[in-house]
Amino acid sequence: MTQLDDIIIDVRGLTFYRGERAIFRDVDIQVPRGKITAIMGPSGTGKTTLLKLIGGQLKPDSGEILLDGQNVPSLGRRALFRIRERMGMLFQSGALFTDMSVYENVAFPLRVHTRLPEEMVRDLVLMKLQAVGLRGARDLMPSELSGGMARRVALARAIALDPDVLMYDEPFTGQDPIAMGVLVNLIKRLNEATGHTSIIVSHDIQETMGIADHIYILADGGVIAQGSPEQLMAENSPQVKQFIDGLPDGPVPFHFPADDYQSDLMLGLNNG
Amino acid sequence: MVELIAATGRAGLNRVAAFGRAAIFLMQSLVARPAPLQMLPLLLRQIYVVGVQSLIIIIVSGLFIGMVLGLQGYTILVAYGSEQAVGQMVALSLVRELAPVVTALLFAGRAGSALTAEIGLMKATEQLASLEMIGVDPLRRIVAPRFWAGFLCLPILSAVFALVGVYGGALVGVEWLGIYEGSFWANMQNSVDFFDDVLNGCIKAVVFGFVVTWIAVYQGYDSVPTSEGISQATTRTVVYASLAVLGLDFVLTALMFGDL
Amino acid sequence: MRLRMMEISVGAFLITGALALLMLALNVSGLSLSETKQSYTLYARFENIGGLTPRSKVTMSGVLVGKVVNISLDPEQLMALVEMEVDSDVNFLSVDSSASILTAGLLGEKYIGVSPGAEDEMLKHGDMFEDTQSALVLEELVGKFLFNQASD
Numbered sequence: 001m002t003q004l005d006d007i008i009i010d011v012r013g014l015t016f017y018r019g020e021r022a023i024f025r026d027v028d029i030q031v032p033r034g035k036i037t038a039i040m041g042p043s044g045t046g047k048t049t050l051l052k053l054i055g056g057q058l059k060p061d062s063g064e065i066l067l068d069g070q071n072v073p074s075l076g077r078r079a080l081f082r083i084r085e086r087m088g089m090l091f092q093s094g095a096l097f098t099d100m101s102v103y104e105n106v107a108f109p110l111r112v113h114t115r116l117p118e119e120m121v122r123d124l125v126l127m128k129l130q131a132v133g134l135r136g137a138r139d140l141m142p143s144e145l146s147g148g149m150a151r152r153v154a155l156a157r158a159i160a161l162d163p164d165v166l167m168y169d170e171p172f173t174g175q176d177p178i179a180m181g182v183l184v185n186l187i188k189r190l191n192e193a194t195g196h197t198s199i200i201v202s203h204d205i206q207e208t209m210g211i212a213d214h215i216y217i218l219a220d221g222g223v224i225a226q227g228s229p230e231q232l233m234a235e236n237s238p239q240v241k242q243f244i245d246g247l248p249d250g251p252v253p254f255h256f257p258a259d260d261y262q263s264d265l266m267l268g269l270n271n272g
Numbered sequence: 273m274v275e276l277i278a279a280t281g282r283a284g285l286n287r288v289a290a291f292g293r294a295a296i297f298l299m300q301s302l303v304a305r306p307a308p309l310q311m312l313p314l315l316l317r318q319i320y321v322v323g324v325q326s327l328i329i330i331i332v333s334g335l336f337i338g339m340v341l342g343l344q345g346y347t348i349l350v351a352y353g354s355e356q357a358v359g360q361m362v363a364l365s366l367v368r369e370l371a372p373v374v375t376a377l378l379f380a381g382r383a384g385s386a387l388t389a390e391i392g393l394m395k396a397t398e399q400l401a402s403l404e405m406i407g408v409d410p411l412r413r414i415v416a417p418r419f420w421a422g423f424l425c426l427p428i429l430s431a432v433f434a435l436v437g438v439y440g441g442a443l444v445g446v447e448w449l450g451i452y453e454g455s456f457w458a459n460m461q462n463s464v465d466f467f468d469d470v471l472n473g474c475i476k477a478v479v480f481g482f483v484v485t486w487i488a489v490y491q492g493y494d495s496v497p498t499s500e501g502i503s504q505a506t507t508r509t510v511v512y513a514s515l516a517v518l519g520l521d522f523v524l525t526a527l528m529f530g531d532l
Numbered sequence: 533m534r535l536r537m538m539e540i541s542v543g544a545f546l547i548t549g550a551l552a553l554l555m556l557a558l559n560v561s562g563l564s565l566s567e568t569k570q571s572y573t574l575y576a577r578f579e580n581i582g583g584l585t586p587r588s589k590v591t592m593s594g595v596l597v598g599k600v601v602n603i604s605l606d607p608e609q610l611m612a613l614v615e616m617e618v619d620s621d622v623n624f625l626s627v628d629s630s631a632s633i634l635t636a637g638l639l640g641e642k643y644i645g646v647s648p649g650a651e652d653e654m655l656k657h658g659d660m661f662e663d664t665q666s667a668l669v670l671e672e673l674v675g676k677f678l679f680n681q682a683s684d
Contacts, residue, residue: 055405077409084407095402109406157406313535320538324545363560428549435552438560461562465587470556 008033008165008197009054014063016046016053023049025221026063031165031214036191036198038208041218042243047201048092050218051167054199055089056080067165085113088158088166092173094150096142102129102153103138109160128156132186148179152186159190165197166190172204180204184211205244209233217243294490301415301489314417322383322418323425327432329382330375334433337370338362338440345441346449355451359460362441367464367473368529371434372426373521376480379426380513384488387418388509391492392502400493415493419485426481427474434473472528479520484513570620571598572657576631577611582642582667584633589643590616597622600644616644626651632665642667 009031016024023046031037039047052058054065056072065072070083096105106125110116116124129135132152142150151171158166168187172180188211191198202208209215209229217225217232217240225232225240232244241247248254258264345358391414394400400410438460445451464470488509495505578584581603590598598618606613618625628649633642646661655661 052401057401057404081407081409084405087405089402089405091398091402093397095398097399097402098397112406112408154402316539316542319542319545324541327545327548367556367560425545428545428552431549431552431556435555435560438556457559460560462589464561466557466561468587470553470561474553 006033007031008068009199010064010066011050011054012064012066014053014060014065016049016058016060016063018049022221024060024063027218027222029216029223031197031199033197034191034195035213036187036200036211038200038202038212038215039218040201040203040205040208040215040243041224043203045218045220047203047218048169051089051169051199051201054165054167055084055087085161086164088161088163090151090154090158090166090168090171092170094142094147094154096145096150096154096157098142100142101138102134102140102142102145105142105153106157106160109157113161124160125156128160129153131159131190132156133182146179148175148182151175151179151183155183155186155190159194159196162194163196165199168198168200168202170202171200172202172207180207187211205246219243290494293494294486297411297490297493298486301411301419311417311420314413315420318417318421319425322387322421323428326379326382326425326429329378330429330433331436333374333378334371334436335440337374337433338366338437338442339444341365341370341437342441342444342449346445346451355445355449356455356459358445358451359438359441359456360463362445363438363460363464364469366434366437366441367469369473369521369525371430371437372473372476372480373517375430375433375477376426376484376517377514379422379429379481380484380488380510380517383422383425384484384509384513385506387422387485387488388492388495388506389502391415391418391489392495392497392505395493395495396497396499396502415489419489422485422488423478423481426484427477430473430477430480434470468528475528476521476524479524480517483516483520487513487516571617572620573601574616574618574625574655574657574659574661576614576616576644576661576664577606577609578614578633578664578666579611580666580669581612581614582633582635582669584614584642584644584667588641590618590646591643592622592625592646592648597646614644618646623654624648625655627653627655627659628663629655629661630663630665631661633667635668 007030009029011027011029014024014027014029015022029039029050039050041047049058053060054067054072056075059073067083067086072080072083075083096102097108100108103125106128107121110121110124114121126135126138129138132155134149134152134156137145137149137153142153145153171183171187175183184207187198187200190196191211200208200212209232212229215226215229215232216223219239225235225237227235232240235241235244341362342358345361346355349355349357349361391400394414400414403410403413442456446453446456491505491509491512495501584600584603586600586602588600589596590600598616600614600616602615604613604615605611625646626649628651629646630649631644631646634645635642649663
């Protein structure tokens with residue numbers, strides 16, 4: 001286990017139930033400052049839920065989520081909105097405001113949170129759009145963008161206020177290889193350039209492994225493995241191996257739990 | 273048997289809980305009204321979408337309902353030789369009942385369902401969550417302006433409906449069926465009281481606007497963010513809003529015009 | 533420019549609403565803007581008011597001079613007590629004026645018709661009509677007619 005010294009987000013004893021089902025049971029996660037941390041795991045293990053918990057959109061049943069020592073779940077509405085100014089989040093679908101142009105989308109956080117003069121807003125917006133390579137698309141509406149472009153615009157919007165923490169929810173899902181490569185590159189470059197902390201939630205192993213400094217693998221309501229990409233590659237636990245190598249059968253079974261196949265078939269025969 | 277009772281009880285409790293959620297939601301969005309300067313452009317836009325774009329359907333329906341009332345009223349009243357009372361009948365039924373009720377029903381179908389679908393889609397495409405993460409309260413930014421716009425627009429639409437309807441009735445009664453114009457209007461003006469009839473009709477419209485918009489906005493906000501969930505929420509908006517309007521109309525009528 | 537169009541149409545919409553309400557007030561409900569007419573209150577007792585209701589007309593020689601504001605039962609005399617407001621400029625009703633409940637048309641609405649008397653003293657605010665004539669009730673008329681037929 002690596003020793004993490006400068007921790008920005010510290011999740012302790014997190015427990016979260018959705019209905020009867022436990023999504024997280026007593027989970028601890030530390031996110032180092034200025035690095036790229038990846039949260040990985042099969043679908044349905046609550047990766048996105050974790051981001052929502054960190055962003056304060058959901059409240060855990062128990063446990064603490066500390067952002068620089070402030071416990072997010074215990075914050076009031078007002079303090080929560082203030083702490084969110086330090087976070088940026090890139091949603092899976094991009095979540096651009098469909099009634100605003102690309103330019104207005106990126107300008108929106110600036111207009112809401114600052115009282116900058118219009119010329120300065122313009123310069124900032126163009127800088128952010130330049131960073132994602134879409135300065136020329138400023139007058140388009142979100143409906144006119146491809147999926148990959150929409151995600152890049154959303155990224156420009158997420159970094160508009162220069163957040164300390166940037167969270168990516170499945171940034172690579174459903175992208176063609178070129179768009180995927182662009183995004184991987186962009187996330188890496190932005191992280192190096194601005195020094196913010198990145199958290200990537202994903203199940204695209206190759207891409208994520210390539211840029212992450214530290215990786216947590218979630219399954220069954222808990223962390224099953226963590227470490228640098230090299231450490232995880234060397235991991236021998238069957239669960240981790242199955243996930244990383246993408247094997248169809250293993251500890252996560254191919255078959256949904258069912259009665260014995262043969263007797264199930266015979267049953268139909270007997271009844272018929 | 274016991275299971276049936278338990279299930280009924282659970283369903284009932286769920287309904288009560290949903291009602292409670294809706295009430296809390298209403299409180300939050302009313303309290304969370306944005307700063308006036310930010311509110312104005314947003315409100316303007318919503319009045320445009322909810323009000324101005326509903327005007328045509330309101331005018332056309334009002335005209336036809338007024339004309340039908342004129343026609344029906346004439347055929348009934350002429351049998352008693354009191355066709356001069358057509359104006360009175362048309363105006364009273366429009367101003368007291370039909371204008372606020374029919375406007376609210378049309379409004380629920382035209383603007384209410386659109387509100388639900390819009391907010392539901394914003395939820396499904398994570399725009400609401402995105403607003404929250406940017407540090408903007410979606411209740412303030414999205415819900416409150418829509419709520420106030422609906423609240424404001426329905427009385428206006430209802431007044432337009434009533435006026436157009438009265439002129440539609442006059443068109444049929446006076447121009448086509450030949451009721452003497454003077455007695456048509458005089459009878460109407462003698463029997464319609466501004467405070468008792470016109471203003472009470474307006475109060476009804478205000479109440480309906482409040483309820484229909486509340487239901488529409490809440491259903492959108494509470495919808496399951498899938499295409500099926502949104503279509504169900506839209507249907508629920510129209511059904512619940514229509515039932516609420518008709519039920520409330522009886523209560524309000526009893527309070528205003530009945531001697532209860 | 534799109535924003536400007538929207539602003540104009542919303543403005544027009546709000547004005548339309550205000551105008552519609554104004555026209556409902558003036559044309560449909562016949563509310564006159566110089567409504568602050570002075571009036572004074574008079575009372576009358578009737579044995580039967582038929583279908584008279586609050587807001588019914590009060591006329592004199594067929595001209596509208598006021599309206600009924602309240603109807604109650606006088607517990608002492610066991611008769612209907614009608615309170616009406618009469619325009620102040622109608623100040624020539626003498627104390628022996630009479631009030632009767634009339635019907636517009638065969639089945640029409642009930643209203644009060646006032647006819648002036650000959651005395652010099654005029655009715656003042658709060659006074660009572662002494663001479664009243666109740667509504668004609670169709671059933672009573674028919675009943676009387678049949679009774680007379682039978683007794684003949």
